[in-house]
Amino acid sequence: MFKFNTFKPVVAGLALAAAAMVAAPRAEAEIVVMGGNPEGSLFYAQSQAIGAVIGKHTDIRVDVLPQSPTVYFPMFMTQEADIGLSSPIEADFAARAIGPYEGANGGEGYPLTTLMIGSPIRLSIVVRGNAGIETLADLKGKRVVADYGAFAGSSITAEAALANAGLTADDVEVVSVSSYPEGVSAVIEGRADAAVGSMGSGILQQLNAAEGAKLLSIDPSDEAMARSREIGAAFVPLEVKAGPVGADEDIFVLSYGTTLYARPDLSDETVTTVLKAVWDHYEELKAIHPSLATWTPDRFASTQTMVPYHPAAVAFYKEQGVWTDEVDARNAEVSGQ
Incomplete structure (x- = not known):
């Protein structure tokens, strides 16, 4: 098996460097920092598109941070980043401190929550x-x-x-x-x-x-x-x-289903605002980037999740009538309940 590099000594330095890019004072209800991977990647383009739709229909400004999850997942803990696109595989490793995230956060893993599952990546x-x-x-x-x-x-x-x-x-x-x-x-x-x-x-x-x-x-x-x-x-x-x-x-x-994650302490109000903007205006995404044609509400609440949903996301999907018994059971499973 390929031996992944681990990032215990690297993440802190990268996080500090990336933090400098988003260090300007901000009010959480007005600016959301979104991890989106480096320019040229599909996740970066998708993050820009999702951020644009959120910004168009809410009072939130989304600033896309062009860094990988190894940088912005640690930044969830310091509230320097709020949401981010990642693979469910990498998020699972990060949450459980295994694979390339071995030893992360003192072996506890990074605290993550799911907001929505979107387009299948290829x-x-x-x-x-x-x-x-x-x-x-x-x-x-x-x-x-x-x-x-x-x-x-x-x-x-x-x-x-x-x-x-x-x-x-x-x-x-x-x-x-x-x-x-x-x-x-x-x-x-x-x-x-x-x-x-x-x-x-x-x-x-x-x-x-x-x-x-x-x-x-x-x-x-x-x-x-x-x-x-x-x-x-x-x-x-x-x-x-x-x-x-x-x-x-x-x-x-x-x-796999590309997933939008959030720090667990992101406010319920912000989570609900983000979800409602994408839920109500998802059809605008495909005009910005064709890969988002399959970023549709029928995928958002899914049994494919590897990380528990944010409580405000659970409440939102229940209100929309898409939080099924199967999704609830899967959410409990990945929550360790």
Whole structure:
């Protein structure tokens, strides 16, 4: 199994640096700081879109912090960040202080709550179109970006994709970078043969324009997905029909429901305002970024959650009539009740 870098000595320094970007005095009811990952990533574009809709329809201004969860999850504890987009897999690791978050917050993990589950992300390993690499198994012996430093979500995805094909980091030449966009850039520049690719991200389109982008199909079989789920329990296979950048033919990719998280002590009023803005105006999201066409209210309250919902979110979804017994049971399960 790939040995993740842990961030016990790194997070504090990164958090301090990132905090300087949001250090101006703010009133919680007026400004919300949203973790959104670095520019060029899909999460950054989606965070900008969600923030724009919230800002348009409420008195809240959303400032997107272009940092990974390894930076902004610790900032939840200091109230320097309020909400953020992340994978349920990474959030689960952060909350339980395991994997790349081993030892986080003195081994207690970072306190997180779920606000809503949104669009399914589409992930695999991407290569240059003319690289002659046709399958994940072909990556054996190749230069693969599998260590993303503090950008833990991509490290997790890389390991899960390799595991899907029965490979580990020992079977490839691991290339190290510091963010998801830098990984694809390494492929563009010829420093790597393959990297994690997120369908719909700006950097993937840059690779396609420069060299052609080819996302390698994962194996959707139960056996192969069991290997991927050993890395991250929330991974599911998703079929993508030919057409999007990176998919010149029908393929399967790894997926999960992209999730909006919040610090547990974020006020009920702010949580309700954020949720109502997105609930009432979700149709505006797809006009800002096409990947948000599936960011729809029928997904928001879900049994797929890995982290308990914020109490104000529970109350909101009950009021909307979408808080089912199944969702309640799952929420109790992940709450340890």
